[in-house]
Structure formats: C-alpha cells, structure tokens
Amino acid sequence: MKFSRLNRFLLGERSEMDDLQYRYAVLRSRLAILLGFICLLYLFIDVFTGIYVFLPWQLAGIAFSLSILILNRRGQYHAASVILLVILNLLIFLFAAADDPSRGVYFYFIASASFSFILFYPQRRDLAFFFAGLSIVLAMVSLFTDFKVFEAPSAPTDLRNVYFMINFIIGVSGTLFIILFAIQQLNRSRFDLIKHQEILEKRNVELSKVNMELDSFLYKSSHDIRAPISTIAGLIYLIQRSESMEEIRHYNRMTDKQIKKLNKIISDITLHSRNLKLDPEIEEFDARELCQEVLDTYSFLLEKSGIRTELDINGDLIKTDRSRLRTILSNLVSNSINYFNPSINHAFVRITCDVGHNGFNISVSDNGIGIAKSHQDKVFDMFYRGTEKSQGSGLGLYITKEMVERLNGRISLSSVEWEGTTVGINLPGG
DSSP states (O other), X not given: OOOOHHHHHHHOSOTTOOHHHHHXXXXXXXXXXXXXXXXXXXXXXXXXXXXXXXXXXHHHHHHHHHHHHHHHHTTOHHHHHHHHHHHHHHHHHHHHHHSOGGGOTTHHHHHHHHHHHHHHTTTTHXXXXXXXHHHHHHHHHHHHSOOOSSOOOOOOXXXXXXXXXHHHHHHHHHHHHHHHHHHHHHXXXXXXXXXXXXXXXXXXXXXXXXXXXXXXXHHHHHHHHHHHHHHHHHHHHHHHHOOOHHHHHHHHHHHHHHHHHHHHHHHHHHHHHHHHHSOOOEEEEEHXXXXXXXXXHTHHHHHHHTOEEEEEEEOSEEEEEHHHHHHXXXXXXXXXXXXXXXXXXXXXXXXXXXXXXXXXXXXXXXOSSOOOGGGTTTTTSTTOOOSTTOOSOSOHHHHHHHHHHHTTOEEEEEEETTTEEEEEEEEEOO
C-alpha cells in the first residue's frame, strides 16, 4: 500500500497494514492532531489575552496528542484509541465545567461521542457505547451541576462570542468529518460488496462450466478407457484360443496398439489435471531453443514421413511457462505429423515466433490434409475427433486451448481442407 509523505511520517512504513486498518490509522492520527491543534490554538489565545489558568491543561493536551501519535505509529491502535477518548473527554469536561456555557465548549461532547462510535463500533461495541455514554454524562454534569476543578476568569462579551464561534465551528466540523468518514466507509463497503458479488457470479459461471466439463469428462473418458480395455480383453481371449503363431503375433500387435492408445488417454487426462491444479511458472528462456527441442523430439516420425521442418524466429528471449508452452507446441506438431498429406512431395511443418514488447505470437503451420470447415468450430472441444483417421484421445487440442487460456493467451485456427492448417497463439510477455 502506498502512503503519502505525511501519512508515511505519521504511520511509519507498515506494509502489512490492510486498507481498512490504514484508513482508521489515518483517522486516529488526524484526531490526535486535531486535539493538539485545539489545545495549541487556545494556548495562544489565552496567553495573548493574559489568561494562564488553562495553560497546564493545554500543555498536557498537546503532550497527550503527541503520545497518541507515537502509539499509533508503533501500531498500538487500541491503546491509542482508548487514550485519545479518555483525554478528549477529560479535557472537554474540565474546560466545559469551568467555562461559561455561553462559550460553547459543550459542542465538543457531540464530536467526542461520534468519535467513540467511529473508532470502536462494531468491533468493540462495549467500548463504543461506554465512551459515548461517558461523553453524554460529562456533558450533563458540566451543564447542570456546579462541579468544577478550577474557576475560569470572566471574559468580555466580544471574546466570549469569539470563543463560541471557534468552539461551534470546530465541534460541528469534527462531527461532520466523522459523519463523512462513516458515509465513505458505507460506500466502500457497498462497493466491496458489489465487487465480491461480481467475483462470486464469475466464479459461479466458471464452476458451472467446470461441472459441465467434469460430467462430460467422466462420461467420455470412462467410455474411451473402457473401449481399449474391452478390445484388449477380447484380443487376450483370441490369443488364448489361437494355435497359429502368425495369428498370435497379429493379435499381440493389435494389443500393443490398444495399450499405447490407453496410455495416451491416461497421459492426456493426467496432463489436463496438472494444468488445472498447478499455477503457471513464469521464466525467461530462448524461443528458438525450445522450438528446436520440440522438433527434435519428433525427428524420427518427421523423417519417416518425409516431412521437412522450418523455423522462423524473430527475437529470441520470451517469458512464459516453459513447460506449458512445450506441451502446447508438442501437441500442435504431433497433430501436423498425424494429419500430413502423403500424396504431396514437399510436406512441411513450420513454427513461427514473433517476439514483441508486450508479448509474442507463435504459430504452427503445415500443408497437411486440413480440417473441414464444418468441424473447425469444434476442434477445441473435449474428446472431439474431427476425422475418421483420428486415433488420439480427443483431448490434445482441448488441453492446448486450456493451457493457452491458463497463460492468459488467445488461440486461433485457420484451415483449408487438403491445403493445410495454421494454429496461431498470442501470449503476454509474463
């Protein structure tokens, strides 16, 4: 929290203070300064007019206001509030009891009672009502009894009028200040409530989405897991009944294929779970190095399929979650390999990266079989398979999109059937 220079001087460097504590600490310091200012003001007026009977109490008020500021600066807020109200009520009572009521000292009791509620209510209602009641009782005693600690000298009518105006203005201003502070608190609370409601509504929408996805995920994943397991069980049965070694080898190859398919589904489910649970780990790294690392992973399949690779990197260092970006690029390159066009002689996979000041754009392009226009708005859906050739889990592009969004990025797809596909990703710079 950033403090102004004055507040930094009054409160010190207290970075652990929340917004509410800060506002009350500032209010407490203002009230202490107001107490010291009133005592100092009357000290000058009384010295100027030759009245010295109040001088010790005025000096005591200034000293106590400084002690309250020190306690407030040290973070002893409760002690500062209690001492402030005790001293304030005591000084008002002493001056109100000794002075002529026409001077209007009793106006300060209204402000003092208001201070009690603003400093302690609702956390300490007992103290709020105690100090407010104390102000009322002392006001009654000073106005309707002859009790006084000392006798104040009489003052000319003109001077009494000056005292009355000063007391009226300061007393009423202090009360209005407290009322304004209370209104601001209510407005802040209302604003915070609206903000929290908006956050809650947003989270409810997100939770509904998660619940729907979870239902779909459980249904479809159980089906996708059960299918290869059932196939494996059937193949094992055939192996047990077969007497031909050629048939057994054929069934073993089919079993191995189903096991790999099952392993892929489980790996994708695990990857999706990790993406949801783990926060992004932002780091700076070389974009060219990562892209080459991804291509090297698929070097055997690329060479086997006769697919050439291209890298077009503009700017080297990027800042994001390296592990997630590697998974994103791996999924896209894997798709380009799986859906390359075997009928052309110059198949390629191209990774392009353009690094800017506020982030970077990265894309994976190929000249494979492409995606039909009717399927393009569904390819990022969970468990969606766009072609009959698809042998994957149906989670690859869904996980890719989820990871991009987890990094506060955007993903887009452009594809023409039998010409190729480009998946573009825009990510912030971390």
